Amino acid sequence: MEKMLSVDVEKHLGDFTLHAQFEIGSQVLVLFGPSGAGKSLTLNCIAGLVSPDDGVIRLGERTLFDYDAHLNLPARERRIGYVFQNYALFPHLTVRENIAFGIRNVSNMRQRVDEMLKLVGLSEFSARHPSQLSGGQQQRVALARALAPRPELLLLDEPFSALDAPTRMELRRELQTLQREFKIPMVFVTHDLGEAYFLADQLAVIHAGKILQLGAPGEILRRPCCLPVARAIGVKNILSGIVESRDANGCRVRLGDAVIDAPLYPFDVETRVSVCIRPERVMLLRPERAGRSSDENAMHGEIVREMSDGMTATLFFRASTARLAATQDYDLQIELPVYIYERLDLARQRQWTVSLRKNAIHLIES
Amino acid sequence: MTDDGLTLRLPSSVIRPSFQMNYPSILLSIQVTFFATIGILFIGLALALFLARTPMRGKIIVETLINLPLVLPPTVVGYFLLIVLGRDGITRWLGVNLLFTWQAAVIAAIVVAMPLMVQSAKAAIASVDPNLENAARTLGSTELEIIWRVTLPLARRGILAGLVLGSARALGEFGATLMVAGNIPGITQTAPLAIYDAVQAGRLGDANVLVLMLTVLSFLCLFAVNRMQQQKMKDER
Numbered sequence: 233m234e235k236m237l238s239v240d241v242e243k244h245l246g247d248f249t250l251h252a253q254f255e256i257g258s259q260v261l262v263l264f265g266p267s268g269a270g271k272s273l274t275l276n277c278i279a280g281l282v283s284p285d286d287g288v289i290r291l292g293e294r295t296l297f298d299y300d301a302h303l304n305l306p307a308r309e310r311r312i313g314y315v316f317q318n319y320a321l322f323p324h325l326t327v328r329e330n331i332a333f334g335i336r337n338v339s340n341m342r343q344r345v346d347e348m349l350k351l352v353g354l355s356e357f358s359a360r361h362p363s364q365l366s367g368g369q370q371q372r373v374a375l376a377r378a379l380a381p382r383p384e385l386l387l388l389d390e391p392f393s394a395l396d397a398p399t400r401m402e403l404r405r406e407l408q409t410l411q412r413e414f415k416i417p418m419v420f421v422t423h424d425l426g427e428a429y430f431l432a433d434q435l436a437v438i439h440a441g442k443i444l445q446l447g448a449p450g451e452i453l454r455r456p457c458c459l460p461v462a463r464a465i466g467v468k469n470i471l472s473g474i475v476e477s478r479d480a481n482g483c484r485v486r487l488g489d490a491v492i493d494a495p496l497y498p499f500d501v502e503t504r505v506s507v508c509i510r511p512e513r514v515m516l517l518r519p520e521r522a523g524r525s526s527d528e529n530a531m532h533g534e535i536v537r538e539m540s541d542g543m544t545a546t547l548f549f550r551a552s553t554a555r556l557a558a559t560q561d562y563d564l565q566i567e568l569p570v571y572i573y574e575r576l577d578l579a580r581q582r583q584w585t586v587s588l589r590k591n592a593i594h595l596i597e598s
Numbered sequence: 599m600t601d602d603g604l605t606l607r608l609p610s611s612v613i614r615p616s617f618q619m620n621y622p623s624i625l626l627s628i629q630v631t632f633f634a635t636i637g638i639l640f641i642g643l644a645l646a647l648f649l650a651r652t653p654m655r656g657k658i659i660v661e662t663l664i665n666l667p668l669v670l671p672p673t674v675v676g677y678f679l680l681i682v683l684g685r686d687g688i689t690r691w692l693g694v695n696l697l698f699t700w701q702a703a704v705i706a707a708i709v710v711a712m713p714l715m716v717q718s719a720k721a722a723i724a725s726v727d728p729n730l731e732n733a734a735r736t737l738g739s740t741e742l743e744i745i746w747r748v749t750l751p752l753a754r755r756g757i758l759a760g761l762v763l764g765s766a767r768a769l770g771e772f773g774a775t776l777m778v779a780g781n782i783p784g785i786t787q788t789a790p791l792a793i794y795d796a797v798q799a800g801r802l803g804d805a806n807v808l809v810l811m812l813t814v815l816s817f818l819c820l821f822a823v824n825r826m827q828q829q830k831m832k833d834e835r
Contacts, residue, residue, distance in 0.1 A: 307735040334737030
């Protein structure tokens with residue numbers, strides 16, 4: 233029987249209101265959003281460290297919290313594992329003692345701890361204290377400690393945010409392996425989009441205390457439901473437009489001075505829309521290729537500014553004839569790998585034709 | 599010690615100190631301090647845990663009351679204790695007269711030492727990372743188990759420092775003890791009281807040993823506390 237986690241809670245903290253509602257099986261749900269959105273608060277409500285003001289929390293056949301029924305199981309009885317952002321390892325105990333902390337059954341304690349140590353690859357470190365371990369090792373101990381009592385659900389609050397990039401990658405993969413092995417639901421909080429995309433079976437974008445969109449990560453990335461979600465998931469080009477016409481093939485949207493071909497959306501003519509285009513989906517056309525009629529939404533212009541972080545180059549493109557956004561000095565942000573930047577000699581070649589593929593355009597009603 | 603009212607001449611017993619042991623007062627001091635320390639430990643720890651972890655509106659009033667003996671004149675503390683322990687106070691309730699007994703000396707010592715213990719222990723307990731306690735909760739510990747397995751072990755330095763400081767203070771208690779326990783040699787005359795007696799009577803020789811002993815003991819206590827604080831700062835870095 234798959235263990236289902238069902239959450240529907242409300243919590244008021246001064247001006248801030250959290251309303252979290254979702255249901256998952258033995259999968260990974262990633263709560264993604266900026267700081268202060270209410271992600272940690274949601275975890276604390278589920279874990280029983282904070283009492284919601286209304287709602288119900290169910291795990292499997294057990295009800296952990298039911299406001300109307302005056303039911304509020306204390307944290308120690310919920311059988312939920314929690315991995316904290318700063319590890320929260322007991323500094324006065326050894327690795328072995330830390331992992332054994334939540335195990336009640338003394339008879340197979342040693343065996344279980346040995347098992348967990350092997351699982352996270354820290355068997356030789358069992359006698360050390362947390363202060364003698366690296367960040368990645370500490371986080372592995374925290375994971376082992378949370379999983380040792382065989383919880384029915386695992387909560388993780390930005391567990392890898394304090395680690396260097398290679399260690400993060402490693403631990404993400406290890407966590408995925410652990411989840412598939414233990415087959416329990418996991419709720420993972422992060423503000424790192426790449427991490428969210430990698431780990432999530434289901435992605436929930438949370439903003440100002442509300443879950444704005446919940447679904448498969450690929451779907452959310454391609455079709456954000458509203459502007460806050462679009463901004464959160466990296467849509468750098470959000471332009472205001474009006475639907476000019478609509479037929480069986482798609483919509484035509486007026487954007488500033490230009491008119492572009494967008495996919496079919498159920499919007500009437502004259503509807504105000506926000507046009508969302510991911511920066512990596514704007515195509516630069518080679519000069520010898522430009523001018524072919526099959527290129528969708530082609531426009532000429534020049535690169536007025538650029539930025540680079542060493543791996544990805546961000547270009548700011550300004551259309552020469554038909555401007556899309558009159559308010560800024562550029563119309564589109566374009567992202568491409570630095571090696572392509574070098575290959576196309578973008579440092580010197582500034583005049584370009586860009587193409588917006590129809591399927592790279594997403595419309596949100598304003 | 600002047601002869602013409604102008605020149606100060608020190609008595610011979612100070613210039614050539616003589617040392618006579620006043621065993622009863624030393625033993626009494628040890629006895630009173632020992633039991634006072636036990637009382638300070640349990641009552642002080644309970645108060646510190648309460649103050650550090652329980653949210654309560656009037657907490658600051660409770661704290662101020664506990665800290666009062668730190669600033670009140672010892673005779674005022676003694677006066678209040680007289681009322682509580684006297685004929686119309688606990689005595690009526692318990693059926694036993696506690697005044698002018700060594701037990702009263704213990705109570706007076708506990709009261710004046712309590713602020714030192716509670717301050718130190720409370721700070722140490724409050725400085726334990728609440729996430730550690732939360733982690734313990736998610737791992738199935740009851741609140742008592744958390745206090746025993748997580749909070750107290752991590753706060754042990756501050757608690758020990760408070761206890762040592764409190765004991766030192768208990769050892770040196772004078773004013774309140776004088777009022778509720780009296781100054782009965784052999785029964786309630788602790789070392790500090792014996793010193794007072796001896797100096798009043800000009801028997802400086804009697805006072806010398808006790809003064810030396812109390813000074814050395816207090817020095818050692820403070821030294822130990824400072825070492826512990828140093829150690830704590832080193833650990834935190």
